[in-house]
Amino acid sequence: MQTLTLRRPDDWHLHLRDGAMLRAVLPETTRHFGRAIIMPNLVPPVVTGREAAEYRDRILSAKPRGSKFQPLMTLYLTEETEVRDLRAAAEIGLITAVKLYPAGATTNSASGVRDFSKVRRVLENMAQIGLPLCVHGEVTDSEIDIFDREAVFIDRVLDPIRRDIPGLRVVMEHVTTSDAVSYVREGGDDIGATITAHHLIINRNHILAGGIKPHYYCLPVAKRETHRQALVEAATSGDTSFFLGTDSAPHLDAAKLQPCGCAGCFTATNTMSLVAEVFDQQDALEKLEAFTSLNGPAFYRLEPNADTITMVKGDPVSYPDHIDTEDGPVTVFDPGMPLHWRVEY
Numbered sequence: 501m502q503t504l505t506l507r508r509p510d511d512w513h514l515h516l517r518d519g520a521m522l523r524a525v526l527p528e529t530t531r532h533f534g535r536a537i538i539m540p541n542l543v544p545p546v547v548t549g550r551e552a553a554e555y556r557d558r559i560l561s562a563k564p565r566g567s568k569f570q571p572l573m574t575l576y577l578t579e580e581t582e583v584r585d586l587r588a589a590a591e592i593g594l595i596t597a598v599k600l601y602p603a604g605a606t607t608n609s610a611s612g613v614r615d616f617s618k619v620r621r622v623l624e625n626m627a628q629i630g631l632p633l634c635v636h637g638e639v640t641d642s643e644i645d646i647f648d649r650e651a652v653f654i655d656r657v658l659d660p661i662r663r664d665i666p667g668l669r670v671v672m673e674h675v676t677t678s679d680a681v682s683y684v685r686e687g688g689d690d691i692g693a694t695i696t697a698h699h700l701i702i703n704r705n706h707i708l709a710g711g712i713k714p715h716y717y718c719l720p721v722a723k724r725e726t727h728r729q730a731l732v733e734a735a736t737s738g739d740t741s742f743f744l745g746t747d748s749a750p751h752l753d754a755a756k757l758q759p760c761g762c763a764g765c766f767t768a769t770n771t772m773s774l775v776a777e778v779f780d781q782q783d784a785l786e787k788l789e790a791f792t793s794l795n796g797p798a799f800y801r802l803e804p805n806a807d808t809i810t811m812v813k814g815d816p817v818s819y820p821d822h823i824d825t826e827d828g829p830v831t832v833f834d835p836g837m838p839l840h841w842r843v844e845y
């Protein structure tokens with residue numbers, strides 16, 4: 501039997517939501533992960549230090565008994581974000597990063613940034629104190645094709661910001677293109693990128709060919725196969741700039757299975773099996789720990805988790821096809837292929 505022992509993994513991009521959804525999805529993450537960067541796109545968003553502290557407390561109260569899981573909080577950057585509040589939250593270790601959503605780019609991003617000159621002072625302060633900016637990297641202009649929005653964002657928004665504010669530490673979240681992979685690979689120590697499990701597995705055909713698959717629809721939308729291959733190459737290369745951020749984004753099935761369904765794949769339940777399968781297929785299992793457990797902490801200047809998990813290879817693993825919440829089911833991401841690695845308890 502093949503086994504693999506890894507430092508306990510972290511999730512550097514996670515949506516937990518709130519209320520009934522939080523209670524239902526949190527155990528799916530705490531089962532395997534030590535820490536996670538918690539996305540602030542609640543309704544209304546988590547904008548101030550006080551709101552982040554309150555949200556952190558709600559997460560801690562929903563945590564399964566005995567779990568040592570640590571939520572790493574973020575603030576949602578708006579044009580009104582106050583430098584003083586942000587610096588105070590960073591100083592006491594309440595927040596680990598700040599999240600930039602271009603207004604209108606994705607789920608619950610209406611309060612995001614429209615005019616980047618309005619957040620310049622905040623970004624300068626973040627550069628001074630080394631507080632990372634997590635970025636949803638897509639332009640929102642309706643005339644830009646949805647498959648080009650990430651690449652155009654790099655040229656028109658991200659690169660100018662990074663030139664303007666040297667020393668700003670940036671995580672390009674959920675990268676989906678070879679353009680982003682190259683930009684991050686050549687971008688030096690102040691830029692990293694998260695890659696999701698689902699973008700390592702699906703390309704745009706999986707969403708559209710042979711019938712539309714709402715559960716594969718997420719933002720940034722999966723691109724053509726050559727881009728998926730670039731992501732797999734980056735993740736399995738061992739390059740320290742790339743680390744796991746699941747972007748596990750639960751939505752009720754009732755909200756996804758609509759004429760205008762919302763964006764997000766829910767992968768918290770089977771992430772480690774998904775990612776291990778991809779690495780195994782690439783003959784790169786020796787690089788799995790770097791991607792899931794070491795590169796992320798190194799970028800965020802934190803220690804890796806002290807404890808480990810063990811994964812075991814065997815007969816195909818089965819997962820529930822959905823989890824139940826008080827408000828209805830949430831479908832678990834189906835990779836469309838057997839998964840052979842499971843986390844042992």
Ligand SMILES: NC(=O)N[C@@H](CC(=O)O)C(=O)O
Nearest residue numbers: 515606607718719749763764
């Ligand atoms: N990824 C998604 O498709 N959706 C995320 C938002 C995001 O991460 O962009 C969500 O909050 O549902």
Ligand SMILES: [Zn+2]
Nearest residue numbers: 606636719720
């Ligand atoms: Zn996003």
Ligand SMILES: [Zn+2]
Nearest residue numbers: 515539747749
């Ligand atoms: Zn997300």
